[in-house]
Amino acid sequence: MAVASTNSSRMTSGDRTGYGGSGEQERADAVRRALAGGAPSPRVAILGAGAGGLCMAIRLRQAGIDTFTIYEKSDGVGGTWRDNTYPGAACDVPSHLYSFSFASKNDWTRKFAEQPEILAYFESLVDRYDLGPHLRFGTEVTEAHYDDGAGTWTLQTTGDEPTVTADVVVSGLERTTYTVQEDKFVTYLNPAFQQGDVRVYEVP
Ligand SMILES: Cc1cc2nc3c(=O)[nH]c(=O)nc-3n(C[C@H](O)[C@H](O)[C@H](O)COP(=O)(O)OP(=O)(O)OC[C@H]3O[C@@H](n4cnc5c(N)ncnc54)[C@H](O)[C@@H]3O)c2cc1C
Numbered sequence: 001m002a003v004a005s006t007n008s009s010r011m012t013s014g015d016r017t018g019y020g021g022s023g024e025q026e027r028a029d030a031v032r033r034a035l036a037g038g039a040p041s042p043r044v045a046i047l048g049a050g051a052g053g054l055c056m057a058i059r060l061r062q063a064g065i066d067t068f069t070i071y072e073k074s075d076g077v078g079g080t081w082r083d084n085t086y087p088g089a090a091c092d093v094p095s096h097l098y099s100f101s102f103a104s105k106n107d108w109t110r111k112f113a114e115q116p117e118i119l120a121y122f123e124s125l126v127d128r129y130d131l132g133p134h135l136r137f138g139t140e141v142t143e144a145h146y147d148d149g150a151g152t153w154t155l156q157t158t159g160d161e162p163t164v165t166a167d168v169v170v171s172g173l174e175r176t177t178y179t180v181q182e183d184k185f186v187t188y189l190n191p192a193f194q195q196g197d198v199r200v201y202e203v204p
Pocket of ligand 1: 047048049050051052053071072073074077078079080081084089090091092093098139140141142172173
């Protein structure tokens with residue numbers, strides 16, 4: 001049985017107390033109890049290493065689950081903030097709000113930080129939460145199929161591990177839209193067509 005462990009030495013007390021007020025702490029405690037009681041730690045595949053994917057990874061770790069892998073098609077984290085480098089690129093909400101409640105940054109140089117500083121913030125989270133071993137860069141997930149009988153997902157990727165089995169798939173693909181045929185739990189990530197940076201996926 002694989003019991004997940006946290007790399008708590010890298011977390012400050014503030015990191016661990018950053019739960020919201022909607023039962024997050026209780027759910028995390030329930031996960032820890034289940035793992036301690038022998039429940040297998042789920043294999044979680046996170047698609048994308050932008051803000052969404054990083055947030056998911058950190059929250060899983062904080063809940064005691066470190067059996068996750070982040071698949072990222074590019075060669076770095078940050079997503080939007082790695083890809084958009086045009087002069088003046090900046091967030092349009094105050095930076096202290098455009099950062100994770102559990103990983104606050106007190107020294108933003110501007111009220112509305114620009115792209116390099118935001119990217120540096122997201123990159124800093126990799127070491128802060130020891131995400132490096134979980135990241136698979138240069139790995140695009142091209143298909144995801146759910147096997148109802150086995151209760152597992154099979155992913156096809158362009159990386160070193162072309163076929164991946166996961167218990168849970170989390171999409172951190174903000175700029176990708178795709179349809180899911182809910183009754184069959186089949187998701188195809190191969191693009192039907194692409195419009196600029198938005199790819200539209202269709203289920204046959
Ligand atoms: C200039 C600009 C300013 C913005 N300002 C704000 C703001 O002030 N406030 C706000 O809330 N939002 C803002 N946004 C929106 C911003 O995009 C989101 O806030 C957030 O960064 C999206 O994060 P994400 O992780 O969901 O997606 P993304 O950042 O798009 O990350 C997705 C990641 O998935 C990877 N990926 C894609 N497809 C695959 C695949 N098939 N397999 C593997 N990896 C894949 C991509 O390479 C990327 O790294 C702004 C966006 C821009 C461009």
